[in-house]
Amino acid sequence: MPLLRVPAILAVTVLLTLDAGLHAQSTKEPHVGYVYPAGGRQNSVFEVTVGGQFIKEANGVYISGSGVKAEIVKWYRPLTQGEYVGLSLKIRFKREELEEEQKKAGKTDPITDEMVYKAVNVTENDLKEMEIYRKRDADPKRQPNDQIAEELTLRITVDATAELGKREMRVLTPGAMSNPIWFQVSQWEERRETEPNDETPDTVIGSTLPVVVNGQIMPGEVDRFSFAGRKGTRLVIAADARELMPYLADAVPGWFQAVLALYDSQGNEVAYAGAFYYRQDPVIYYEVPQDGTYVLEVHDSIYRGREDFVYRITLGELPFVTGIFPLGARADQDVTVELQGWNLVETQLNVRARVDRNRPIRWYSIPQTDKVSIRFPLRIDMMTEIMEQEPNDGPETAQAITLPVIINGRIDRPDDEDVFRFDAVGRVVAEVYARRAGSPLDSAVSVTDATGAEIGFNDDFRDEAEPLITHHADSLMTAAMSGKGPYCLTLKDAQRKGGKDFIYRMYVRAPRPDLDLRVVPSCIMARPGSHVPITVHAIRREGFDDPIHLSLVDPPEGFSLSGAVVPGKADQVKLTLTVPPVAPKEPFLLEMEGQSRGSSRHRRFTRPVIPAESMMQAFLWLQIVPAEQWAILVNGTPATKPPLELLPVDRINIRPGGSTLLGAKLTAKYPPPNELRVELTNPPKGISVEKVSPEGPGLIVSLAADAAAAESGQEGNLIFEVVREWTPAPTEEIPKPQTQRRSLGILPAIPFQVAGQAQTRRK
Numbered sequence: 001m002p003l004l005r006v007p008a009i010l011a012v013t014v015l016l017t018l019d020a021g022l023h024a025q026s027t028k029e030p031h032v033g034y035v036y037p038a039g040g041r042q043n044s045v046f047e048v049t050v051g052g053q054f055i056k057e058a059n060g061v062y063i064s065g066s067g068v069k070a071e072i073v074k075w076y077r078p079l080t081q082g083e084y085v086g087l088s089l090k091i092r093f094k095r096e097e098l099e100e101e102q103k104k105a106g107k108t109d110p111i112t113d114e115m116v117y118k119a120v121n122v123t124e125n126d127l128k129e130m131e132i133y134r135k136r137d138a139d140p141k142r143q144p145n146d147q148i149a150e151e152l153t154l155r156i157t158v159d160a161t162a163e164l165g166k167r168e169m170r171v172l173t174p175g176a177m178s179n180p181i182w183f184q185v186s187q188w189e190e191r192r193e194t195e196p197n198d199e200t201p202d203t204v205i206g207s208t209l210p211v212v213v214n215g216q217i218m219p220g221e222v223d224r225f226s227f228a229g230r231k232g233t234r235l236v237i238a239a240d241a242r243e244l245m246p247y248l249a250d251a252v253p254g255w256f257q258a259v260l261a262l263y264d265s266q267g268n269e270v271a272y273a274g275a276f277y278y279r280q281d282p283v284i285y286y287e288v289p290q291d292g293t294y295v296l297e298v299h300d301s302i303y304r305g306r307e308d309f310v311y312r313i314t315l316g317e318l319p320f321v322t323g324i325f326p327l328g329a330r331a332d333q334d335v336t337v338e339l340q341g342w343n344l345v346e347t348q349l350n351v352r353a354r355v356d357r358n359r360p361i362r363w364y365s366i367p368q369t370d371k372v373s374i375r376f377p378l379r380i381d382m383m384t385e386i387m388e389q390e391p392n393d394g395p396e397t398a399q400a401i402t403l404p405v406i407i408n409g410r411i412d413r414p415d416d417e418d419v420f421r422f423d424a425v426g427r428v429v430a431e432v433y434a435r436r437a438g439s440p441l442d443s444a445v446s447v448t449d450a451t452g453a454e455i456g457f458n459d460d461f462r463d464e465a466e467p468l469i470t471h472h473a474d475s476l477m478t479a480a481m482s483g484k485g486p487y488c489l490t491l492k493d494a495q496r497k498g499g500k501d502f503i504y505r506m507y508v509r510a511p512r513p514d515l516d517l518r519v520v521p522s523c524i525m526a527r528p529g530s531h532v533p534i535t536v537h538a539i540r541r542e543g544f545d546d547p548i549h550l551s552l553v554d555p556p557e558g559f560s561l562s563g564a565v566v567p568g569k570a571d572q573v574k575l576t577l578t579v580p581p582v583a584p585k586e587p588f589l590l591e592m593e594g595q596s597r598g599s600s601r602h603r604r605f606t607r608p609v610i611p612a613e614s615m616m617q618a619f620l621w622l623q624i625v626p627a628e629q630w631a632i633l634v635n636g637t638p639a640t641k642p643p644l645e646l647l648p649v650d651r652i653n654i655r656p657g658g659s660t661l662l663g664a665k666l667t668a669k670y671p672p673p674n675e676l677r678v679e680l681t682n683p684p685k686g687i688s689v690e691k692v693s694p695e696g697p698g699l700i701v702s703l704a705a706d707a708a709a710a711e712s713g714q715e716g717n718l719i720f721e722v723v724r725e726w727t728p729a730p731t732e733e734i735p736k737p738q739t740q741r742r743s744l745g746i747l748p749a750i751p752f753q754v755a756g757q758a759q760t761r762r763k
Helices: 081-104 113-120 125-136
Strands: 010-014 032-035 040-042 042-051 060-066 068-076 150-158 163-172 182-184 188-194 201-204 211-216 222-230 233-239 258-263 270-273 283-287 292-300 310-316 320-325 329-331 334-342 346-353 359-366 373-381 386-387 403-412 415-424 426-433 442-446 456-458 476-481 487-493 501-511 512-522 523-526 532-543 549-554 560-562 570-578 592-597 605-615 619-626 633-636 644-646 650-652 659-666 674-679 688-695 698-705 715-718 720-726 740-746 750-754 759-761
Touching: 032 163, 040 150, 040 188, 040 211, 042 163, 060 068, 060 150, 060 633, 081 113, 150 426, 150 740, 163 698, 182 592, 182 688, 188 201, 233 258, 258 283, 292 310, 310 386, 320 373, 320 501, 329 359, 329 403, 334 359, 346 359, 426 442, 426 456, 426 487, 426 512, 442 476, 501 644, 512 592, 512 619, 523 532, 532 592, 532 740, 549 560, 570 674, 570 715, 644 698, 650 659, 674 688, 674 698
Parallel strands: 040 182, 188 211, 201 222, 329 373, 386 403, 512 605, 523 633, 650 750
Antiparallel strands: 010 060, 032 042, 042 150, 060 163, 068 150, 163 182, 211 310, 222 292, 233 283, 233 310, 258 270, 258 292, 320 334, 334 346, 359 373, 403 501, 415 487, 426 476, 426 501, 442 456, 442 487, 456 476, 512 532, 532 570, 549 592, 560 570, 592 605, 605 619, 644 659, 650 759, 659 698, 674 720, 688 698, 715 750, 720 740
């Protein structure tokens, strides 16, 4: 891959007035929980607030794509409980002290608040912050969260030519980069809610349509907006809430579940939406019957709220797609795509299905007006494709198919069934791709033999590669065909629903073991010459259990992977990315791929490794959510080389219940060997560093494996961190100094296997 640089791919703004501590390693990684407003219009300048934690030292902002810049204006954090109590006690004790002095002096003049504040150097701003704390603390509905307690004000500049759509935004600190949050670029007028608007509707919209309204929902709050509706307007009201923040770590449901309601000038509810089909963000379509003032209402479904309950609502007579047919096409073939929806001017587009080696989904665009285009995805495959042909509602009228094949069709009406007849021997897989493509179809698939006996059935299967889907309604059925046939394959909606939007794409084929790959984190900020731990997740399909060999795709010189194999049957591996001592100063993108090298059971193939972020949902579940880019920013002074190296080995073989010895060579005279520690980062289950002992000119690292916890055959990588641990000499000021610890760096990952005998095989 050629080196991709700013501004073509990334936009990064970094403050230039930094002190000498710019490149000090951050001890706590920055976290961002929301940005408000979560977007803005082309050709505009505006300020936004980013809520997060450990962002005080922020010195830059990363925004993917071109045409959007950010400047840090200020940082703010309300008083903590400890700070408030400290100030309160300080004021109280000083008042008591002054009153005692007055008493001793025989004076009776009252001690005023101003006298006390001046004596303890409490400023007007301190008093203001104390009042803010009291009000927040007294609010019984408030749900404090340290992860969004800090606020960063940014000044955003969006160019007139900035590409429309979603961007990734991250906050940079001297030693780290935050998790991503979504930021949207629109082409419409933007408005912000004006509080209070719970009882009296906000008039910020007026007669301006189309418009994007930005707001935040607080506990128990309902936001209301009035606007002028004109007779005949085919109004689309689409909310973005979960679209902006897919998961909330400490909320149930695990996202902001927005609800929309529309009222006419008499106060009658004329439209309501709590979702759009299975998608959690609601959409309303309403044909305005007469001129008048209408009121739009938005709130959380169970009236929760907090600063990170951010929404963007787009209102206007705008095109909205409810369905795409077909959902995909065969590579290098022409296909006519039909769009269904509201306010569509163009509903057909002839496209040539092009293969994208990185991802199976390819995006296309169809203009609607001079200002509006619609982007839609197509899934590109290599198999033969056919269209479903009606009537095919039963075995007597079943459509004949030849395997392998992809069938593009619809469940046209409630209780509709599509039946297909085929001959086959051996195992056959039927996989439905519908809900994952945005279709409301809740598929159910069954297969019967020549006697009518059912030999296979599936309703739902969970696709771990699709973490944002809340109802995994697509089917994946495997059945064994004992004779040639004929067999009948039936597809229907499990809820007995149907309609023009109930579109599907069904694969009927032999089993095809495969996988999807994800790399976490999706954005890395590293020092030159360092080794950065990363995690690759493997989502294995249909019994694929071979090792996966990982590699970077055309990386800049000096970048490499250590421990770059996902062991057979493993669903993840931790490895390290080596950053060279001299690296590009600008942000750039890396790509990674994983390869199955083939075996007696599985074919040879290559799959891209998609960048992703690990997000917690509702206190409990961790979701691996795909991101757009794997971005790298090499920043700071070069990393100090660790003062030791482990002697090279291909793999460390560890015996359960025993010890395994590793040799280490010292590469520096300082620190002394007795101050060096070697520790495992995220150690595998049951494996630990038992001790580190000086041995001749080097060290011996002893690994221990708990026989009860470390399973025989367990494989993966060990990632060691070198730490200096020492106690300073006592002084008069500090007669009993505490032990100090300092990380000296991460070593490249080394493969290991828990085996029957403890041995280390040299290269």
